Amino acid sequence: MENRKKGFFITFEGADGCGKTTQSELIKKYLEDTGRKTLWTREPGGAELGKELRKILLHYDGYVAPECEAFLFLADRAQHVETVIKPAVDSGMIVLCDRYTDSTVAYQGYGKGIDITRINYLNDLATGKFYPDLTLVFDVDSEIAQKRVGADKDRMESEGSGFHQKVRYGYLRLAEEYPYRIKIINANNSIEQVFEDTKKAVENFLAV
Numbered sequence: 001m002e003n004r005k006k007g008f009f010i011t012f013e014g015a016d017g018c019g020k021t022t023q024s025e026l027i028k029k030y031l032e033d034t035g036r037k038t039l040w041t042r043e044p045g046g047a048e049l050g051k052e053l054r055k056i057l058l059h060y061d062g063y064v065a066p067e068c069e070a071f072l073f074l075a076d077r078a079q080h081v082e083t084v085i086k087p088a089v090d091s092g093m094i095v096l097c098d099r100y101t102d103s104t105v106a107y108q109g110y111g112k113g114i115d116i117t118r119i120n121y122l123n124d125l126a127t128g129k130f131y132p133d134l135t136l137v138f139d140v141d142s143e144i145a146q147k148r149v150g151a152d153k154d155r156m157e158s159e160g161s162g163f164h165q166k167v168r169y170g171y172l173r174l175a176e177e178y179p180y181r182i183k184i185i186n187a188n189n190s191i192e193q194v195f196e197d198t199k200k201a202v203e204n205f206l207a208v
């Protein structure tokens with residue numbers, strides 16, 4: 001295939017406290033141990049400029065309009081994909097990214113009510129249509145996730161359990177819409193069990 005990417009782009013998605021960071025870091029170690037060149041990165045704040053945007057997005061202490069929030073995430077993404085993700089994939093690496101385009105659909109779309117068609121358009125614009133080859137959605141019950149996040153919540157995590165349920169529903173709808181790209185992992189299980197399932201999904205994908 002002519003347009004085939006040299007490396008692979010895998011994203012880790014799901015509501016707050018589902019285990020994205022835990023599992024993406026375990027997968028990075030696993031892939032490196034098996035000899036694959038891997039880059040772990042995250043949103044917001046994966047590129048140098050985005051670190052400032054991350055501070056605002058997670059810690060700004062005041063009202064943030066949903067559209068403002070969406071544009072800040074998208075600005076962060078545009079810089080991240082062009083300066084970090086794409087060059088690494090083009091050089092043949094496996095890029096693991098903790099949150100990406102689906103987070104904007106789930107949080108600012110399903111969670112905060114911005115029209116999904118518009119978000120899709122804006123995601124296309126921000127990424128130049130550079131989408132993941134594989135996306136793992138870690139699906140967890142809202143009560144379990146709230147317990148995992150604990151009392152020390154950032155701005156996005158402070159939205160409450162009704163918001164969490166909308167976000168979770170958004171991710172499940174996305175998985176229905178893109179069954180080839182998005183795989184759901186049951187994240188209610190232990191870290192070890194979730195890791196086994198994640199590893200299987202990644203290996204199945206890389207073997208194709």
Ligand SMILES: Nc1ncnc2c1ncn2[C@@H]1O[C@H](COP(=O)(O)OP(=O)(O)OP(=O)(O)O)[C@@H](O)[C@H]1O
Nearest residue numbers: 015016017018019020021022023148189190191194
């Ligand atoms: N399967 C699991 N069982 C029990 N605890 C877990 C599990 N996975 C992660 N945790 C714990 O729950 C907390 C949240 O996990 P983690 O930070 O990986 O989630 P996250 O999806 O990255 O959250 P956020 O969206 O807030 O970044 C951590 O303290 C982690 O150790």
Ligand SMILES: [Mg+2]
Nearest residue numbers: 020021022098
């Ligand atoms: Mg995390």
